[in-house]
Amino acid sequence: MTASLLQVSGLVARRGSVEVLHGIDLEARPGEILAIIGPNGAGKSTLLGAIAGVYPARAGRITLAGRPITGLPAEAVVRLGISLVPERRQVWSGLTVREHLLLGGYHRYWRHRSEVRADVALPQGIFPRLLDLDRRLGGSLSGGEQQMLAIGRGLMARPRILLLDEPSLGLGPLIVREIVHALDRLRRAEGLTVILVEQNVKAAMATADRVAVMERGRIVLRGTPAELLAHPGIKAAYLGKGYEIAG
Amino acid sequence: MTRRGAGLALLACGIAGLPFLASSAYLLTVFNIIGLSTIVTLGLILLGSSGQVSLGQAAFYGLGAYGSALLSRDLGWSPWATIAIATAATAGVAYLVGVPTLRLAEHFFVLATLGFGIIVNVLMVQLVDVTGGASGLRDIPGLRIAGVSLAADRAFYYLVWGLALAALLLAQNITSHRTGRALRAILGSEVGAAALGVEVSRYKMQVFVASAAYAALAGGLYAHYIRFISPSPFSLYASLFFLIMAVVGGLTNIWGGLFGAALITILDQVIRAQVPRVFPRVGGEYQTAIYGILLVLIMIFFPSGIVRGALDLGRLLRPVGPEPAKGGSA
Numbered sequence: 001m002t003a004s005l006l007q008v009s010g011l012v013a014r015r016g017s018v019e020v021l022h023g024i025d026l027e028a029r030p031g032e033i034l035a036i037i038g039p040n041g042a043g044k045s046t047l048l049g050a051i052a053g054v055y056p057a058r059a060g061r062i063t064l065a066g067r068p069i070t071g072l073p074a075e076a077v078v079r080l081g082i083s084l085v086p087e088r089r090q091v092w093s094g095l096t097v098r099e100h101l102l103l104g105g106y107h108r109y110w111r112h113r114s115e116v117r118a119d120v121a122l123p124q125g126i127f128p129r130l131l132d133l134d135r136r137l138g139g140s141l142s143g144g145e146q147q148m149l150a151i152g153r154g155l156m157a158r159p160r161i162l163l164l165d166e167p168s169l170g171l172g173p174l175i176v177r178e179i180v181h182a183l184d185r186l187r188r189a190e191g192l193t194v195i196l197v198e199q200n201v202k203a204a205m206a207t208a209d210r211v212a213v214m215e216r217g218r219i220v221l222r223g224t225p226a227e228l229l230a231h232p233g234i235k236a237a238y239l240g241k242g243y244e245i246a247g
Numbered sequence: 248m249t250r251r252g253a254g255l256a257l258l259a260c261g262i263a264g265l266p267f268l269a270s271s272a273y274l275l276t277v278f279n280i281i282g283l284s285t286i287v288t289l290g291l292i293l294l295g296s297s298g299q300v301s302l303g304q305a306a307f308y309g310l311g312a313y314g315s316a317l318l319s320r321d322l323g324w325s326p327w328a329t330i331a332i333a334t335a336a337t338a339g340v341a342y343l344v345g346v347p348t349l350r351l352a353e354h355f356f357v358l359a360t361l362g363f364g365i366i367v368n369v370l371m372v373q374l375v376d377v378t379g380g381a382s383g384l385r386d387i388p389g390l391r392i393a394g395v396s397l398a399a400d401r402a403f404y405y406l407v408w409g410l411a412l413a414a415l416l417l418a419q420n421i422t423s424h425r426t427g428r429a430l431r432a433i434l435g436s437e438v439g440a441a442a443l444g445v446e447v448s449r450y451k452m453q454v455f456v457a458s459a460a461y462a463a464l465a466g467g468l469y470a471h472y473i474r475f476i477s478p479s480p481f482s483l484y485a486s487l488f489f490l491i492m493a494v495v496g497g498l499t500n501i502w503g504g505l506f507g508a509a510l511i512t513i514l515d516q517v518i519r520a521q522v523p524r525v526f527p528r529v530g531g532e533y534q535t536a537i538y539g540i541l542l543v544l545i546m547i548f549f550p551s552g553i554v555r556g557a558l559d560l561g562r563l564l565r566p567v568g569p570e571p572a573k574g575g576s577a
Contacts, residue, residue, distance in 0.1 A: 049438075054441060054442055074444075075446050078444035079444060083442075086438065086439055090435070090438070092432060092435035094431060095428065099431075103429070103443055106428075106445055157444060
């Protein structure tokens with residue numbers, strides 16, 4: 001097994017005055033899709049935010065390829081190769097699709113302007129719809145288009161790890177499938193590592209190499225989708241009784 | 248881009264020609280006050296483009312005015328140098344104010360600037376030995392170029408409007424391209440912007456310091472134009488006045504700054520002149536009431552400013568043609 005790319009140990013984080021993460025241990029390996037599932041309020045989004053540097057870690061340690069990144073501000077973490085596609089997409093209504101993509105390459109734009117402009121072709125290749133929407137304002141896009149834009153914007157940072165917070169939220173199954181396929185292609189073509197937080201457990205199980213289950217700020221269970229499906233509690237709590245992995 | 252350049256050239260021609268059409272000393276003074284207010288308002292709009300609002304702008308305006316007046320009058324330095332020094336020093340003050348206050352959530356930041364404005368104004372009144380107290384500072388040297396005085400309204404007009412146009416160009420440059428995208432991202436969501444690698448606190452500080460420098464530059468020009476300063480034009484009321492100009496123009500719209508400053512200054516003159524004729528017995532407080540009502544009406548009907556509101560209205564009234572929607576131009 002390859003060495004881990006991201007290593008989180010004993011991570012404690014708060015949002016406001018409430019401690020949300022009570023000591024998380026997690027690792028992500030190069031090129032894998034790791035799904036984090038669990039009920040509302042389990043701390044999944046906080047975990048992604050804490051890895052990305054949006055929420056400060058109160059205790060614990062995060063390393064990226066052996067390099068400690070605990071306590072770095074979000075803008076520094078992006079530079080090192082971790083890109084967060086936040087909850088509810090955070091698409092700006094007054095910026096055009098192209099402006100969003102250029103902003104995604106923000107930290108490289110200063111020195112490598114033409115390179116970033118050329119890079120816009122990468123998300124456009126993955127989601128051709130973004131090319132048609134190039135000059136449209138973010139606020140005029142549908143939910144699925146906004147999600148494609150948010151992922152495309154995240155990719156513009158050329159990350160090693162993409163953190164995706166509930167990409168399927170509010171989207172129809174066809175678009176979810178398109179996004180899942182895109183992630184799979186990226187992982188194969190670019191060796192991208194994806195950490196995916198999902199409420200849509202079926203989509204997560206179908207995509208992920210490994211799954212971690214979070215409850216009340218702790219990881220309570222981890223394994224491959226097949227292992228988790230064999231676990232009686234998980235199947236009953238998240239998938240319903242008749243669920244089979246391929247169906 | 249070229250349309251923007253053409254608009255700017257047209258504006259510059261209009262500004263250059265205006266004194267030939269309206270040459271009374273009164274009108275030139277009004278235009279000069281509009282020019283000074285435009286510079287302050289542009290600073291507020293720069294600040295607004297990162298989602299922040301300041302109620303302390305008159306204090307920065309006053310620091311520029313008092314700083315430059317004192318240095319030139321008491322030390323005999325050239326007013327050009329003292330305006331530059333006072334502007335730089337005020338930018339430094341803004342940095343020091345910004346270090347603790349920019350961390351605050353936005354409504355607390357507004358209150359912090361309000362408090363700062365009140366403190367500065369109280370110091371202007373109370374430090375009688377330095378500032379002359381409520382009776383102010385007299386005999387401030389005027390501006391001269393190669394021995395020629397710029398004290399005349401028309402000469403000052405070209406100076407202040409030249410600087411206002413330069414300030415507008417600079418503000419426009421700051422709010423386009425990479426920095427502009429970053430500022431608009433911060434305006435939309437600070438967390439989202441940070442997650443993309445935008446240095447949120449650095450940008451917020453930069454526009455705050457720039458807005459203070461804009462105000463201080465205008466304040467220095469004001470001191471050497473009027474050649475007498477007292478605390479009252481730098482009070483909380485003046486800060487509110489500048490903020491209304493920025494809001495009327497549209498808090499993130501550079502061109503709106505020019506428009507808001509002109510509209511509110513002219514409105515102010517009209518109110519001063521006409522209301523006593525209509526209501527001979529009312530006192531000065533009615534002005535405050537009128538601005539209050541104006542602000543509320545604008546917030547209700549034109550939340551993104553009069554300019555943007557008028558453009559939207561025009562778009563609604565225009566007959567719909569087969570032309571495809573141009574989403575990117577909005």
